[in-house]
Amino acid sequence: AQSVTQPDIHITVSEGASLELRCNYSYGATPYLFWYVQSPGQGLQLLLKYFSGDTLVQGIKGFEAEFKRSQSSFNLRKPSVHWSDAAEYFCAVGSNQAGTALIFGKGTTLSVSS
Amino acid sequence: GAVVSQHPSWVICKSGTSVKIECRSLDFQATTMFWYRQFPKQSLMLMATSNEGSKATYEQGVEKDKFLINHASLTLSTLTVTSAHPEDSSFYICSARVVRNEQFFGPGTRLTVL
Numbered sequence: 001a002q003s004v005t006q007p008d009i010h011i012t013v014s015e016g017a018s019l020e021l022r023c024n025y026s027y028g029a030t031p032y033l034f035w036y037v038q039s040p041g042q043g044l045q046l047l048l049k050y051f052s053g054d055t056l057v058q059g060i061k062g063f064e065a066e067f068k069r070s071q072s073s074f075n076l077r078k079p080s081v082h083w084s085d086a087a088e089y090f091c092a093v094g095s096n097q098a099g100t101a102l103i104f105g106k107g108t109t110l111s112v113s114s
Numbered sequence: 115g116a117v118v119s120q121h122p123s124w125v126i127c128k129s130g131t132s133v134k135i136e137c138r139s140l141d142f143q144a145t146t147m148f149w150y151r152q153f154p155k156q157s158l159m160l161m162a163t164s165n166e167g168s169k170a171t172y173e174q175g176v177e178k179d180k181f182l183i184n185h186a187s188l189t190l191s192t193l194t195v196t197s198a199h200p201e202d203s204s205f206y207i208c209s210a211r212v213v214r215n216e217q218f219f220g221p222g223t224r225l226t227v228l
Contacts, residue, residue: 032216041224042221042222043120043207043219043220043221043222044207044209044219045219046216046218046219049216090157090158094217101148101160101209101217102148102160104158105157106157107156107157
């Protein structure tokens with residue numbers, strides 16, 4: 001079955017500390033992988049995406065993610081978290097086939113402490 | 115990047131009435147749009163895939179007669195919640211597929227049914 005697992009429901013990180021959000025996927029075809037961020041009551045903003053090539057991808061707001069095919073993982077990282085990063089983070093997987101929707105993980109809530 | 119708008123951003127209606135939500139791709143054409151539903155503190159669940167000029171494809175468990183989807187043009191898809199009930203209260207988000215299955219999301223519509 002196709003699925004995305006985000007093992008951590010809620011993470012609290014001190015401002016300035018590093019962050020890693022985990023994402024594992026199960027997908028039959030070549031996966032296209034995404035990380036989105038959602039602030040309360042808002043829509044989704046794309047942080048970064050991986051289609052092919054370099055397995056370390058850079059995104060907006062200083063985020064990066066590494067695709068590891070052998071581990072079926074696409075973990076999101078940031079070296080120094082800012083208070084404004086507090087939000088809900090969703091990992092998603094899709095294919096290159098027309099008409100296919102993304103499959104989302106359940107999300108990880110990030111809290112930032114001062 | 116591509117911009118997707120939704121209207122209205124929030125709506126309150128009485129039980130038994132119908133509500134229409136519009137999803138527009140502002141600067142590109144989208145042959146495929148997706149409608150998601152998100153309950154508080156939960157992930158996005160795909161409701162249906164909307165294809166321009168043809169019938170929408172609904173996910174299992176989604177009532178097609180209750181959630182009417184029309185994709186009459188390459189830039190507009192509408193979701194009508196018919197005979198809305200309090201349990202239909204949710205955050206509805208649309209997305210439009212661009213190349214490589216990258217999807218751009220609308221800002222969402224908060225529906226509250228009294």
